[in-house]
Amino acid sequence: xxxxxxxxxxxxxxxxxxxxEEKKVLxxxxxxxxxxxIEAVQRGLKEIEKKLPSQVEIRGGGSTGSARHLTGIxxxxxxxxxxxxxxxxxxxxxxxxxxxxxxxxxxDSKIIIVRDGVVxxxxxxxxxxxxxGSFLDHQAQRLGVPIEEFGNLALQSxxxxxxxxxxxxxxxxxxxxxxxxxxxxxxxxxxxxxxxxRNYLNNVGKGKELLPPVVFQxxxxxxxxxxxxxxxxxxxxxxxxxxxxxxxxxxxxxxxQETIVETKKTKFKGFEVSEVDYKTRSFECTGCPNLCEVIExxxxxxxxxxxxxxxxxxxxxxx
Amino acid sequence: xxxxxxxMGRMDIFIKGxxxxxxxxxxxxxxxxxKALNLGVKYAPEFVCLPFxxxxxxxxxxxxxxxxxxxxxxxxxxxRLGLYGLPMQIILKNLGYEAxxxxxxxxxxxxxxxxxxxxxxxxxxxxKLTFVDxxxxxxxxxxxxxxxxxxxxxxxxxxxxEINKGDTTKGLYQGMEAIESADNLYDLKKAKDAVIKDLxxxxxxxxxxxxxxxxxxxxxxVLDSFANLDIEKKLGELGCEVDRTIWFSTHILHHVxxxxxxRRSKGKAVRAARPYLKHPVGAECNATVGYAILYAEEGxxxxxxxxxxxxxxxxxAGGVLTRVSKDYNIPIFTVxxxxxxxxxxxxxxxxxxxxxxxxxxxxxxxxxGSRGD
Ligand code: SF4
Ligand code: SF4
Numbered sequence: 001x002x003x004x005x006x007x008x009x010x011x012x013x014x015x016x017x018x019x020x021e022e023k024k025v026l027x028x029x030x031x032x033x034x035x036x037x038i039e040a041v042q043r044g045l046k047e048i049e050k051k052l053p054s055q056v057e058i059r060g061g062g063s064t065g066s067a068r069h070l071t072g073i074x075x076x077x078x079x080x081x082x083x084x085x086x087x088x089x090x091x092x093x094x095x096x097x098x099x100x101x102x103x104x105x106x107x108d109s110k111i112i113i114v115r116d117g118v119v120x121x122x123x124x125x126x127x128x129x130x131x132x133g134s135f136l137d138h139q140a141q142r143l144g145v146p147i148e149e150f151g152n153l154a155l156q157s158x159x160x161x162x163x164x165x166x167x168x169x170x171x172x173x174x175x176x177x178x179x180x181x182x183x184x185x186x187x188x189x190x191x192x193x194x195x196x197x198r199n200y201l202n203n204v205g206k207g208k209e210l211l212p213p214v215v216f217q218x219x220x221x222x223x224x225x226x227x228x229x230x231x232x233x234x235x236x237x238x239x240x241x242x243x244x245x246x247x248x249x250x251x252x253x254x255x256x257q258e259t260i261v262e263t264k265k266t267k268f269k270g271f272e273v274s275e276v277d278y279k280t281r282s283f284e285c286t287g288c289p290n291l292c293e294v295i296e297x298x299x300x301x302x303x304x305x306x307x308x309x310x311x312x313x314x315x316x317x318x319x
Numbered sequence: 320x321x322x323x324x325x326x327m328g329r330m331d332i333f334i335k336g337x338x339x340x341x342x343x344x345x346x347x348x349x350x351x352x353x354k355a356l357n358l359g360v361k362y363a364p365e366f367v368c369l370p371f372x373x374x375x376x377x378x379x380x381x382x383x384x385x386x387x388x389x390x391x392x393x394x395x396x397x398x399r400l401g402l403y404g405l406p407m408q409i410i411l412k413n414l415g416y417e418a419x420x421x422x423x424x425x426x427x428x429x430x431x432x433x434x435x436x437x438x439x440x441x442x443x444x445x446x447k448l449t450f451v452d453x454x455x456x457x458x459x460x461x462x463x464x465x466x467x468x469x470x471x472x473x474x475x476x477x478x479x480x481e482i483n484k485g486d487t488t489k490g491l492y493q494g495m496e497a498i499e500s501a502d503n504l505y506d507l508k509k510a511k512d513a514v515i516k517d518l519x520x521x522x523x524x525x526x527x528x529x530x531x532x533x534x535x536x537x538x539x540x541v542l543d544s545f546a547n548l549d550i551e552k553k554l555g556e557l558g559c560e561v562d563r564t565i566w567f568s569t570h571i572l573h574h575v576x577x578x579x580x581x582r583r584s585k586g587k588a589v590r591a592a593r594p595y596l597k598h599p600v601g602a603e604c605n606a607t608v609g610y611a612i613l614y615a616e617e618g619x620x621x622x623x624x625x626x627x628x629x630x631x632x633x634x635x636a637g638g639v640l641t642r643v644s645k646d647y648n649i650p651i652f653t654v655x656x657x658x659x660x661x662x663x664x665x666x667x668x669x670x671x672x673x674x675x676x677x678x679x680x681x682x683x684x685x686x687x688g689s690r691g692d
Contacts, residue, residue: 066663084671108664118682119675121650124668207641289349290545310549312489 002059003052004260005268006253007041007075008083008246009033009067012106012134013219014040016048017249023093023257027051028246037067041074042274049271061268062086062256064248073297073305074278076269079252079259084112084122086251091215092117093254094241099211102230102238103247104200104220106133111204123204133220139175139192143185147223150189154225157190164195171195193229201233212236217244276300285309320419321346323386325374328542329467330567332499334390336460339502341452346386348377351545355380360658362410368627369546369657370539375407382416390421461568462504466511468566470494473518475562478555479529482522488552490518527558530676533614535564535607536625537633540656542567547625547656548665554623557673562619564588564610565603588613595639604632608639615647621676622649628657650675 001020008015014037016029029048033040062079063071064086072080091101092114101112109132113121125132140147154160161183164174171192178188201210214234220226221244230238243250260266269276279298284291294314297305306314323346324334331347338345349355351373359376378389391404404422411418470491478487494514501507532554540546541563551561564583572578573585588609589599596605611622624640626633637653644651652672654665 066667082667082670082674084667085674118678119671120679122668122671122675124664207638289352289354291352291354310488310544310552311492312485312487313492315485316483316489 001053001056003056004253004257005048005058005061005075006086006249006251006256007044007061007063007065007071007077008086008248008252009037009041009063009065009071010083010105010107010248011035011066013245014044014065015246015249016044017243017246017253018048018052019250019253019257021257023254025243025250026053028243028249030245033067037070038074038278038280041071042278045075045271045274049274058266058268058270060253060256060260060266062252062259064252069307070280070297074269075273076267077256078263078266078268079255081252081255083248084110084124085119086248086255087217088112088114088119088122088251089254090243090247090251091217091241093250095213095215095239098213098215098239100208100214102200102214102216102221103218104133104216104226105218106137108132109200109204109218109220111200111208111210113208113210121208123206123208125200125204133218135171136192136196136220136223136226139172140189142172142175143179143188145185145189151222151224151226153186154190154193154223155228157184157186159187160190160194161187162194163188163191171199190225190229193223193225194233197226197229197233210234214238216240217247219245221245282308285314287311287313320344320388321386322388322390323348323378323381324390325377326351326543327370327374327539328544328567329464329471329495330542332467332495333460333464333567335499336463337456338460340456340459346381346384348381348384348386351377351543356658362414364406366629367406368537368630370537370543370627371403371407372658373539373543373546374403375410378407378411379414379416382411382418386418388419388421459504459507462507463498463501464567466498466507467495468568469511470498470514470518473515475551475555476560477518477521477523478552479558479560480523480525480527482524484556486521487518487555490514490521494518529558529560530620530673530680531562531618532559532621532623532676533562533564533610533619534623534625535610536603536623536636537627537630538565538570538603540625540627541565541603546627547654548660548662550623550625550654550665550669553666553669554673557669559621559673559676562614564606564614583610583613592639595643600632600635602630602632604636607633607636608643611640611643611649611651612647615643615649619649620680621672622651623672624651624653626653626655628655650679 003018003020003026006017012033014031014033018026020026027048029044031040031044060078061075063077064081064083068080087103088101091098098114103110108125110122110124112119137147140150145153161178163171175188216227216230216238221240227238227240277300280295282293282295285294290310292309294306294308296303309315321344326348335347355376356373358379359372363372363375408420474487474491481487497510497514501510534541554561569578578584585606588606591612592605592609595608599605607624614622624637640651
């Protein structure tokens with residue numbers, strides 16, 4: 001059987017997905033990056049290999065996420081794509097008529113506008129953290145609600161408490177205030193979801209035409225309270241796909257498949273890369289006042305790639 | 320007197336050129352870096368725009384190196400740039416740095432420079448230095464600046480074709496150094512010609528058909544590659560041919576009214592924006608909007624709008640640009656820059672933007688039935 005592998009390495013989680021020629025998901029893996037992308041990728045590869053049938057041939061591989069370039073070098077990716085594109089590709093594959101994608105992950109959130117299967121506009125939160133998963137985690141902890149139960153609890157609320165959601169700091173102090181004045185936890189939790197949704201739509205979705213069908217994906221899509229809050233605010237259904245948490249990986253696996261149609265031959269180095277000794281290290285260049293932090297990737301002790309220099313002095317490897 | 324000035328792109332080349340030709344002394348702050356930025360962020364009001372923070376950082380670093388006179392180019396507002404000088408003076412004074420301040424409002428910048436040279440410092444040299452010396456010095460600085468801009472322009476044209484990623488940038492940085500160290504017009508010309516030859520000889524794949532992207536927005540962040548996170552380099556390496564709408568030289572020429580006959584003058588841009596903006600909003604706002612229209616009409620694939628976070632005029636421009644984008648069918652991407660702006664975030668969005676432009680072009684070509692990429 002021919003299969004394609006996609007890896008999405010973000011700052012919080014590393015996700016892998018394997019699809020077949022029909023783009024059906026055969027296996028997936030979700031693990032924490034923990035600040036060590038190389039280890040996460042190698043661990044993920046080992047785990048996902050175990051879940052695959054024995055007679056498979058990897059025809060192509062792709063990487064996405066904030067560590068996509070590093071990952072691309074490690075695994076020998078056929079395609080290295082920004083997660084915005086990867087998410088859009090996966091969503092339009094599962095729901096071909098999708099027009100709007102909400103993607104909320106641990107560290108960042110995006111809105112992607114799609115028309116006829118092509119990205120035409122997008123936005124990403126870059127400055128405010130109020131619209132991300134970490135914010136919810138943090139508040140859940142503060143309220144003593146396990147994050148897994150957060151969504152169900154929110155759904156029980158009949159009269160959500162209004163929480164100021166303009167920014168994380170305000171939301172937090174406002175929430176504490178509401179807690180002290182005796183609001184029920186489920187109402188606060190539901191109110192928080194609404195505040196987050198408002199904040200997200202106002203900041204990230206500013207000036208965008210948000211037409212249905214809307215697909216809601218990323219780790220936060222597990223939260224039923226968020227889905228309900230979106231639907232209430234928008235007045236129409238929001239679709240949470242089955243593999244909402246590994247959509248980036250699925251998307252880049254599909255892109256790898258597309259690339260292979262053109263290039264024919266994969267550059268994927270095989271599951272053995274989980275055994276290869278890769279390291280990254282960095283140093284500060286003192287060549288000029290820029291003091292760039294140059295990052296090097298080493299394979300078995302040999303430098304195979306460098307970046308981070310502004311002037312090209314280190315990036316161009318002497319052959 | 321040890322004069323200093325805050326950085327803005329490679330304006331330092333211009334000023335250093337003048338100072339060198341006059342035989343005066345200047346303390347050039349180290350190029351903008353994380354260190355300058357951190358200093359600026361530490362002492363500036365939190366919500367002031369990024370250019371203020373960087374400039375403040377530059378000045379602190381210059382004072383640490385013994386500067387005692389500040390020359391600063393300013394503007395007449397209505398945004399904060401017109402008021403930059405005063406709060407900076409107060410902040411620096413509180414930090415214990417006393418200095419002479421010479422704040423030049425741009426339209427009078429040239430006049431001010433002469434004043435500085437002739438009235439203050441040059442008194443000492445009066446028997447040695449004449450008005451003609453001043454003119455010659457100015458001419459030399461100007462020529463140097465133009466040389467730098469010429470090789471920058473060339474690098475923008477070559478980068479999308481380079482075969483080995485990084486070659487162009489490396490050549491550009493080496494070239495800027497060579498031009499910087501030229502002492503007279505003759506050496507300058509020689510250095511410039513050599514750099515151009517080197518850049519042209521970079522291995523290139525001329526079969527590529529790069530996307531064309533224009534960059535506009537607030538002047539400081541457009542000119543300063545540290546402030547804009549090397550966006551031109553990033554776009555070039557993603558395979559785009561970039562055109563920058565503002566250069567130091569065009570900015571000066573505009574202010575002295577000499578850019579009237581240039582193909583893409585600021586005046587033309589401001590006029591093009593009239594259907595959307597009838598009144599001057601301030602700084603580059605009207606021009607930003609107008610440039611988007613002009614470049615869309617020229618058939619550019621995309622437009623990038625750079626603005627410092629909390630920048631008033633460019634915030635207005637951003638709002639108008641969403642309409643221009645629809646009306647002229649040109650994708651526009653606004654990048655807000657501040658001290659926490661991350662390289663990774665920017666790269667993710669740039670790659671997606673470039674991808675979007677590529678697909679748009681493919682679709683258009685498919686419709687026209689012409690040959691694909
Ligand atoms: S890598 Fe280049 S730009 Fe960065 S500090 Fe070294 S010499 Fe300067
Ligand atoms: S144009 Fe914008 S960034 Fe520049 S001074 Fe004015 S408000 Fe600040």
